[in-house]
Amino acid sequence: MIRLGIDVGGTNTDAVLVDDTKVLHAVKTATTQDVGDGIVTVLGRLVKESAVDPGRIDAVMIGTTHFTNAVVQRRHVAKIAAVRVGLPAAATLPPFVDWPADLRTLSQGPTFMIHGGHEVDGLPLAPFDRAAMKDAAKKIRDAGVEAVGICAVFSPLTYAAEQEAAEILEATIPGISITQSHELGRIGLLARENVTLLNAALVGLARRTAEGFVRALAESGIKAPLYITQNDGTVSLADQAARFPVHCFASGPTNSLRGAAYLSGLKDAMVVDVGGTTSDVGCLRHGFPREANNNVEVGGVRTAFRMPDLLSIGLGGGTLVDPKDPAKIGPVSVGYQLTERGLVFGGAELTCTDIAVAAGLIDLGDRGRVARLDKGFVAAALDRCHAMLAESVDRMKTEAGDVPLIAVGGGCFLVPATMEGVSEVVHVPHQGVANAVGAAIAQVSGEVDQVFQGLKREEALERARKLAAERAVRAGASRVSLAVVEQEDIPLSYLPGNSLRVRVRVVGDIASIEVAGRL
Amino acid sequence: MPAAPKRITLDDLEAFAIGAWILGTGGGGDPYFSLLEARQHWGAGKSVELIDPLSLGDDDAICCIGQMGAPIAMQEKMVDGPLISRTITMMEEHIGKKFKAIMMWEVGGNNGFQPFLAGAILGLPVVDCDAMGRAFPQADMTTFAIRDLPAYPWTMIDIRNNSVIITSAVDWSWMERMTRKVCTVWGSLAATCKAPRNGREVKESSCLNTATKAIRIGRTVQAARRAHTDPIEAVVKSEHGLLVFRGKVTDVMRRATEGWLRGTVVIEGLDGNRGQTFRVDFQNEWSVGWQDDEVRVTVPDLICIMDTVSGEAVGTETVRYGQRVTVIALPAPAILMSPKGLKHVGPRAFGYDLDFKSIFPESVR
Numbered sequence: 001m002i003r004l005g006i007d008v009g010g011t012n013t014d015a016v017l018v019d020d021t022k023v024l025h026a027v028k029t030a031t032t033q034d035v036g037d038g039i040v041t042v043l044g045r046l047v048k049e050s051a052v053d054p055g056r057i058d059a060v061m062i063g064t065t066h067f068t069n070a071v072v073q074r075r076h077v078a079k080i081a082a083v084r085v086g087l088p089a090a091a092t093l094p095p096f097v098d099w100p101a102d103l104r105t106l107s108q109g110p111t112f113m114i115h116g117g118h119e120v121d122g123l124p125l126a127p128f129d130r131a132a133m134k135d136a137a138k139k140i141r142d143a144g145v146e147a148v149g150i151c152a153v154f155s156p157l158t159y160a161a162e163q164e165a166a167e168i169l170e171a172t173i174p175g176i177s178i179t180q181s182h183e184l185g186r187i188g189l190l191a192r193e194n195v196t197l198l199n200a201a202l203v204g205l206a207r208r209t210a211e212g213f214v215r216a217l218a219e220s221g222i223k224a225p226l227y228i229t230q231n232d233g234t235v236s237l238a239d240q241a242a243r244f245p246v247h248c249f250a251s252g253p254t255n256s257l258r259g260a261a262y263l264s265g266l267k268d269a270m271v272v273d274v275g276g277t278t279s280d281v282g283c284l285r286h287g288f289p290r291e292a293n294n295n296v297e298v299g300g301v302r303t304a305f306r307m308p309d310l311l312s313i314g315l316g317g318g319t320l321v322d323p324k325d326p327a328k329i330g331p332v333s334v335g336y337q338l339t340e341r342g343l344v345f346g347g348a349e350l351t352c353t354d355i356a357v358a359a360g361l362i363d364l365g366d367r368g369r370v371a372r373l374d375k376g377f378v379a380a381a382l383d384r385c386h387a388m389l390a391e392s393v394d395r396m397k398t399e400a401g402d403v404p405l406i407a408v409g410g411g412c413f414l415v416p417a418t419m420e421g422v423s424e425v426v427h428v429p430h431q432g433v434a435n436a437v438g439a440a441i442a443q444v445s446g447e448v449d450q451v452f453q454g455l456k457r458e459e460a461l462e463r464a465r466k467l468a469a470e471r472a473v474r475a476g477a478s479r480v481s482l483a484v485v486e487q488e489d490i491p492l493s494y495l496p497g498n499s500l501r502v503r504v505r506v507v508g509d510i511a512s513i514e515v516a517g518r519l
Numbered sequence: 520m521p522a523a524p525k526r527i528t529l530d531d532l533e534a535f536a537i538g539a540w541i542l543g544t545g546g547g548g549d550p551y552f553s554l555l556e557a558r559q560h561w562g563a564g565k566s567v568e569l570i571d572p573l574s575l576g577d578d579d580a581i582c583c584i585g586q587m588g589a590p591i592a593m594q595e596k597m598v599d600g601p602l603i604s605r606t607i608t609m610m611e612e613h614i615g616k617k618f619k620a621i622m623m624w625e626v627g628g629n630n631g632f633q634p635f636l637a638g639a640i641l642g643l644p645v646v647d648c649d650a651m652g653r654a655f656p657q658a659d660m661t662t663f664a665i666r667d668l669p670a671y672p673w674t675m676i677d678i679r680n681n682s683v684i685i686t687s688a689v690d691w692s693w694m695e696r697m698t699r700k701v702c703t704v705w706g707s708l709a710a711t712c713k714a715p716r717n718g719r720e721v722k723e724s725s726c727l728n729t730a731t732k733a734i735r736i737g738r739t740v741q742a743a744r745r746a747h748t749d750p751i752e753a754v755v756k757s758e759h760g761l762l763v764f765r766g767k768v769t770d771v772m773r774r775a776t777e778g779w780l781r782g783t784v785v786i787e788g789l790d791g792n793r794g795q796t797f798r799v800d801f802q803n804e805w806s807v808g809w810q811d812d813e814v815r816v817t818v819p820d821l822i823c824i825m826d827t828v829s830g831e832a833v834g835t836e837t838v839r840y841g842q843r844v845t846v847i848a849l850p851a852p853a854i855l856m857s858p859k860g861l862k863h864v865g866p867r868a869f870g871y872d873l874d875f876k877s878i879f880p881e882s883v884r
Contacts, residue, residue: 088678089596092556119706120592126679154595188594190552451591490836501591 001058004046004160004222005440007255007433008064013038014436015046017057025050025261026433035066036212043220054221059510060101062238063255063439064228067202067245071299074102078147079109079201081140083133083169084193085116085161086153090128095151095193100300107201109145112136116161117153120451125153128166131167137172149200151181151193157451177203184244186449187501195303199246206245210238227442227476227510231307233258233288234445234507236475249298250307255438257282257289257308260406262441263428269404270393273434276318276410277333281392284406286485286505311396315388317353317411318342326380329388343369352414355381362413386416394421408434445485445507446471453499460500461489468506477508493517521574524644529561534737537831539631541736541754542729542849544821545835546804547628548590552597553636560600560639564664567638570620572648572727575718579790581618581646582607582715583663584633585624587675587698588708589619590836596678596708598629600636606712607637609674613684614715622646622721624661624713626729627654627804628834633710637699645730650713652726652852653821655864656803658698659691662852663716665860666724670694674712677705726852732758740830750830751845763808764797764846765790765827771838784824784838784844797846799824801835801841806869808846816848816878817871819864823847848878 002024007014013031018025027046032038039062048055070076082095096108114136116128140148148169152161159182166178179200185192213226228241231250235241241248253273261270267287273280283290291307296307314331318338322328334341334349341347343354344365356362358370358378393405402423407415408431417425430437448468452460469482486505536550560566564682575581582602586593611617621641623632626649644750647879650661658664670691675698683701688694716725739757743750755762770785781802788795797815798809805822808815816822824833827843838844855864856877866873 086596088680090599092559092599092601093552093597098555120589120595121706123706125596125706187591188596 002052002056003440004057004060004224005274005436005438006042006060006062007252007436007439008035008038008062008066009252009435014433015039015042016430016433016436016440017046017050017052018437023430023437024052026430026436028433034212035064035209036216039213039216040219042090043216043222043297047220057222057224059224059226059227059390060217060222061229061235061439061442063251063435064248065252066209067206068249068252068298070202070205071103071198071301073170074106074280074299076205077103077106077201078204079107079145081109081143081145081148081198081241082111082193082197083114083136083148083150084152085114085128085150085163085165085306086189086395087113087129089117090189093190093279095197096303098190099194103299103301107406110136110140110143112139114165116164117155118161120154122158128161128164130164132309133168134172136331136423137169139167140176141173147177147179147200147203149179149181149193149196151189153189154187155180155182155184156187156192156449165422179203180245184246191303194301195246195305196508198298198303199244202245203243206242206460210242213238227441229255229442231305232291232445232505233438233442235442235510236444240475246303249305251439253280253282253310254289254308254472255442256280256408256435257284257285257438258441259434259436259438260408260428260431261287262437263408263430263434264404264406264426266404266406266426269406269426270397271406271408272389272393272412272415273409274316274389274407274414275409276316276338276411277314279315279389279392279409279411279414280311281389281396282308283396288485309396311392313388313392315352315385315414317351317414319352321350321355321381323350326377327384327424329381329384349357350383351514352411355385357414362509385414386419390419393419397421407431443507444472444475444477444510445505446473446475446477447503447505449501449503451499451501455498455500457489457500460502461487461504464502464504465506468504472508476510478510479508481509482506483508521571524568524570524574526774527567527569527635527645530559531734532557532561532632532658534734534741535631535635535730536737537740538733538736539626540628540832541723541740541823541825542631542652542733542821543627543654543832543834544804544823545623545801545833545838546656547630548586548593549834550629550632552593553629553632556598556600556636557632557639562635565639567635567649568644569730571648572721572725573617575646575721577717577719579619579718580614580715581620581718581721582610582618583622583624583650583713584637585630585711585713586633586708587711588702590834592706592708593629593873594859598633598636598708599678599710600640600837602676602678603633603710604637604640606642606674606676606710609676609682609684610712610715612676618643618715619718620644620646622716622725623649623678623730624711625649625651625654626726627651631730631733646721647730648721648725648727649729650725652729652855653819654804657692658695658713660864660868662724662726662854662860663714663720664691665854665857667861668716668720668724671714673698673714675701675709677709681705688708691805703850724854726854729769744830751825751827751847755847756847760847760849762845763848763878764788764792764795764810764821766792766797766844768838768842768844782835786844789843799846802869803835807866807871807873814873814876817866817873817875818869819851819860819875820878821849821851823849851877
């Protein structure tokens with residue numbers, strides 16, 4: 001099975017061809033204004049250089065930071081309507097309540113709070129107010145927004161109220177894009193609602209982006225199904241992903257972590273991804289990134305996303321070094337202008353890359369231009385880089401013993417050969433395009449996060465595992481490859497009937513092409 | 520001399536949220552929702568005055584309020600200042616008397632916030648005290664229960680405007696059992712106004728100055744963060760606490776028994792504790808901690824588990840596998856450590872066949 005992995009980053013668009021056992025070929029190009037153009041370029045080179053027939057490619061996986069960037073940079077975010085079904089609960093904290101003012105101005109359209117929703121035990125919280133919902137639907141239609149986010153109280157346990165609201169909206173405004181919160185989030189109304197509204201605001205961009213991907217693949221003669229990579233190192237089919245762009249927010253760092261796992265063959269390790277501007281340190285557990293558990297903010301909005309637990313510091317190949325003080329490094333970087341502004345490239349700025357060239361770690365540009373640098377200064381600056389990376393790795397470590405550290409990214413020459421608490425620093429071929437490799441080898445997952453009542457613990461876990469497995473298969477996983485990667489159960493205090501909140505995640509390899517759907 | 524009344528600013532409340540979450544000792548709920556609502560009230564020009572309990576007249580009527588129920592219900596239905604305010608007016612109608620001020624039932628977590636929301640809405644001051652000095656899982660684990668003050672009357676209300684007034688209860692544990700049933704029927708969340716107190720009872724039988732304490736702890740954390748120093752060490756130093764253990768969570772076992780969230784967290788040592796293991800039991804709040812199988816710290820000493828990196832408090836429902844945490848202990852109010860106090864909140868009240876021995880030397884207490 002040949003897979004094509006593509007990473008569309010802010011600076012570079014990388015593509016790799018991977019068969020079952022190895023990387024066949026890799027290409028790095030610059031990202032373009034229209035991301036589709038960059039993909040056409042990178043695929044043209046890949047096909048030509050590797051001599052692989054595009055028709056032999058079985059699956060395409062694309063990872064992109066496009067949607068995160070849209071929120072962070074406040075661009076391409078649509079104005080949307082919000083419907084919360086849950087009165088008389090939570091009336092004092094309406095939708096968008098904790099959003100930054102600028103993003104709120106950009107995205108908040110007509111906003112409604114309606115009576116309805118459910119209690120934790122599944123009983124109705126209040127009768128669903130159909131008349132109010134019909135009235136809201138008319139006002140949303142008249143406002144002319146392109147998308148709506150619906151969130152009902154306790155919808156992760158009982159989602160009937162969200163469906164009823166969606167039906168009324170569809171009947172009133174045929175074809176309007178609707179995001180329902182139970183499809184996206186866990187218990188925790190405000191964070192789930194925020195995710196739902198962010199998703200609704202990005203759905204249009206996601207659809208256009210996915211269409212651009214599809215067009216680029218078609219132009220390149222590739223007919224394989226298209227998958228988009230997600231926060232948790234798995235993929236969904238492009239049509240599914242286009243409905244849930246928020247699931248792709250952290251796919252960039254996730255892919256580099258997963259790519260590092262694949263390239264090194266290690267399943268439990270620390271990973272440092274040294275780019276041009278930052279170094280990101282993460283942790284692999286069972287071949288997947290360890291997730292952050294706390295409330296994660298995206299562009300200032302509090303969410304409850306599944307995101308890799310990541311520590312970013314301002315240290316990369318383009319990071320500036322103070323010519324007077326080798327201990328003063330960063331956080332400013334020359335970024336994509338490294339090849340113009342760096343000393344070895346004929347520029348006037350002293351960067352970490354120049355230090356590495358002077359120290360003989362790499363051979364880049366004109367080495368003669370850094371020959372006059374004081375040896376003691378170079379050694380001290382390099383020591384400082386090493387110390388910064390070592391401190392980050394130590395902060396992220398969760399194992400008491402020594403663990404391996406995989407170095408990836410274009411600036412990985414800054415990673416020292418040894419580090420305290422690290423058993424071995426691992427360098428691998430293709431480490432510079434680890435994120436595209438990570439996209440190519442992504443899996444599909446199914447998740448359950450639900451309260452079970454009146455069951456023995458083992459019965460509840462078994463039921464959750466089965467549900468998660470069905471969801472994974474529906475998302476495109478092959479049944480024989482399924483494996484449980486996460487299982488957590490929490491008995492709920494104060495609740496009747498031996499209540500157990502169970503969270504299970506099942507992943508599997510992508511099934512054969514004929515099973516998979518298409519955009 | 521009682522301290523002069525102090526006008527509470529939003530800035531004070533941001534600090535209070537941090538400190539109250541730490542004093543919650545794992546329970547009491549995340550104060551985030553209440554902080555959001557408070558921002559609205561203060562943004563609209565409302566505020567409250569914090570008054571010294573010692574300034575109360577002996578006959579002043581004081582109400583004690585708090586939410587009761589399951590944290591999961593609060594995560595979805597959130598909290599509502601107007602609702603908790605109605606429990607107060609209900610009680611005023613029932614007893615035929617107006618309240619002079621509001622006090623916290625428990626300072627810990629989200630519950631410490633309730634009087635500030637109600638105070639802003641009703642225009643009543645908040646008394647700088649509470650009935651626990653921390654958070655505990657039951658109504659019979661309070662200073663008022665320790666002093667055998669009456670447990671009734673009690674008003675409670677849900678979001679639909681269902682309400683109950685309990686006009687009498689034999690003792691605090693009966694009140695706990697009755698109200699817990701009602702709360703569960705309502706969807707495991709109820710706003711409550713507990714038995715009213717007079718000024719003399721408050722002065723004699725509550726934990727004094729606990730709101731000020733929570734704000735002070737929050738400010739300590741904020742200052743440490745600004746200075747990029749360790750907020751946990753700063754809290755330990757300023758509150759005369761003890762740094763008990765530092766490590767990584769390697770096991771979280773949670774189970775429901777007798778209607779409570781009980782369980783055990785195992786922490787493997789790091790730094791100075793490398794090679795050692797710390798185990799801590801909880802019943803909604805952290806209750807007993809063992810280091811390498813020796814009892815190290817128990818209720819009512821405050822056992823606080825904090826995220827080592829962020830310095831934020833960690834709840835018993837949210838502590839997770841792999842988390843780097845620091846266990847600290849803070850001294851408990853003296854009333855909780857009296858022989859009668861220990862009957863209500865000592866290790867035996869939580870089902871442990873253990874005598875209470877404070878982790879703090881006598882001289883510190």
